[in-house]
Amino acid sequence: MSNTYSDKLKDPRWQKRRLEILHRDNFECRKCESKTTTLHVHHKSYEKGTQPWEYEDQDLITLCKDCHDEVTNLKNDIGRVLCHAKLFALFQNAYYVIPELNDDQLETLTWMLNEAGHDPSILDDMRSRFIQAETVA
Numbered sequence: 001m002s003n004t005y006s007d008k009l010k011d012p013r014w015q016k017r018r019l020e021i022l023h024r025d026n027f028e029c030r031k032c033e034s035k036t037t038t039l040h041v042h043h044k045s046y047e048k049g050t051q052p053w054e055y056e057d058q059d060l061i062t063l064c065k066d067c068h069d070e071v072t073n074l075k076n077d078i079g080r081v082l083c084h085a086k087l088f089a090l091f092q093n094a095y096y097v098i099p100e101l102n103d104d105q106l107e108t109l110t111w112m113l114n115e116a117g118h119d120p121s122i123l124d125d126m127r128s129r130f131i132q133a134e135t136v137a
Contacts, residue, residue: 025062037064074108096108
């Protein structure tokens with residue numbers, strides 16, 4: 001039996017878990033509240049060695065395809081930026097740098113921070129650090 005992530009999503013344990021989360025969320029996207037588009041169950045984070053069906057309820061959320069793509073793409077972009085920021089800080093011994101976010105990205109990031117229980121006002125601090133770093137550069 002193959003052990004790819006795609007194969008794990010076909011596992012009956014994931015299929016059952018996925019239905020539990022969809023039911024909990026009333027078969028509705030928790031971000032845009034759509035009930036008419038394809039729904040995904042999104043893992044808010046991943047832990048090495050944990051199977052998709054082993055996550056706690058609070059770690060899973062129903063998102064429509066568009067919102068899921070948006071959240072996933074933004075998480076990937078932020079991950080790349082944070083790696084760059086860490087390198088920048090190491091080599092320049094200066095600021096943490098984030099790119100300017102467009103309104104859609106900012107809205108999605110604010111939503112993600114709220115869902116994760118974080119205060120989205122940290123974005124203002126991140127933006128001011130970016131502006132300071134840009135001014136210095």
